[in-house]
Amino acid sequence: MKKMIYGVAGLALAPAAGYMYSRYAEPGWLRTTEVTITLKRLPPSFDGMRIVQFSDVHLGFHYTTEQLAGLAGRIQALNPDLICFTGDLYDSAVGSDAIPTVEVLSRLHAPLGKGAVLGNHDYYGKESEKIISILTDGGFSVLMNRSVPLQRGQERIWLGGVDDMWDGRPDLPRTLQNVPENECVILLAHCPDYADLALKRSVDLQLSGHSHGGQVRLPLFGPVVLPAYGRKYVAGHYVLGGGKLQVYTNRGIGVSVYPVRFNCRPELTVLTLRRG
Template sequence: MNTISRRQFLQKSAQVTLGLLGTAGASGIYSHWIEPYWLEIKYVDITLPRLSPAFDFRIVHFSDLHQGVYSKPQALTELAQQIQQVKPDLICFTGDLLDHSADYISEAVALCSQLRAPFGQFAVLGNHDAFGTRKVVTKGLTQSGFHVLHNEHIVLTQGTDKLYIAGIDDPWVGKADIAQALLHIPEEACTILLAHEPDFADDFCKLPIDLQLSGHSHGGQVRLPFVGALYTPPHGSKYSSGLYQLPNSQLQVYTTRGIGVTRMPVRFNCRPEVTVITLHS
């Protein structure tokens, strides 16, 4: 049996400790300076049985810009370019344009003003928008060419075919009214709902909604292998990232990981995401 001296033991311990500290330091640098700005363009195919073939088209869905002290102007330029390069037919933003301060609205407006799609640009407010920057965000999005859906819907038409886009005020801290948003939409119509917090889908699953687009969770921002997200916000933990089919319902939910960060300026194993959704009838 081999034995090691006290000195050798201390040397080995020091090497292991330094290795762990080095790994932690490298992970900290990566999660703060690299991954939060390493944008992923994620392509997803979603089939909606009630969709008309006339709307087999492409939606860009993005969320949670959280423009603020942790944002980089050059990242906004890249974001705008990436969105426009995929040539979306429709653009949907699902809330939290600003992190906390209205001081950053001009940067957010400059980004959104660059985004255009043939069938339009639509948005709803998130909980951060509703905390105190509601009027500023609504005005900024409107000025930049987005139609902010406050408990209402619009109808897209191609000939005699129709697709309904509904949007509600933030379900958590706003004044959401799903009945008002869906009012007068035909029962058999295909409807896409924009709602900031994904977990409210459980309240909507018996309603005539085919697809809900949400954000809010940031995917957790930090996801560890075999563990998953270390933290998800209220109403963003059950459907925290990706596509879900609700049981005993026609409703599907897609939750994007969002663009920005909040609380902590880090992302790990959870890159910022722009989702390119191709709808299929």
């Protein structure tokens, strides 16, 4: 009888415990993922380059500027050569925290600089221009369908970025128009499924976010819900076209729509590039 009572009580409490964990524990349990990416066209002087990628902060929706400050400290402690942000700085609208956010972003430093693109949420509330200003004032190059060279000695690679696939106007030909055909390109694209278009061009590595990895992933089932343009390359490392293009989809920092994560911890990614 006691065993039966304990069993019934356990079944009754399990949903509440699961909710408490997914609402209050896992969203703050940040994981740093180390990934080595081998690129055939990477110049020798860039061998060993460290990129720290973060994505989908969603400030204002259960994520504060104070938390962003803690995140900045963790990013800086990883000694990045390049810092990349792949969209959705805010969840919907810029609040009164614009100046503190600029101050926090300004604390991030990397020898090769800081690049960013916008995500679909950065367009909500018609706030995209404000968010571009916040990122720019925070020292990020906002790559709206353009590329910039990254130089080490006499060698270089290119960091490009396209506008958001959902609410923006991505233009990859324009992004690559000044890039020599034989030079290595890293592309920032908020939506990971943009990789199907990038595969048709001369792009070596695409970094994306947007999907949150599903945000809630059930064992043996996977992600419960996925957004448009984030359903094919949901999370982690993908190799496409026989190695022509590699993709890394970051699970994001914050949450959106529902303030929960389950079996899908927030993520910082450290990508070490190696010459193939």
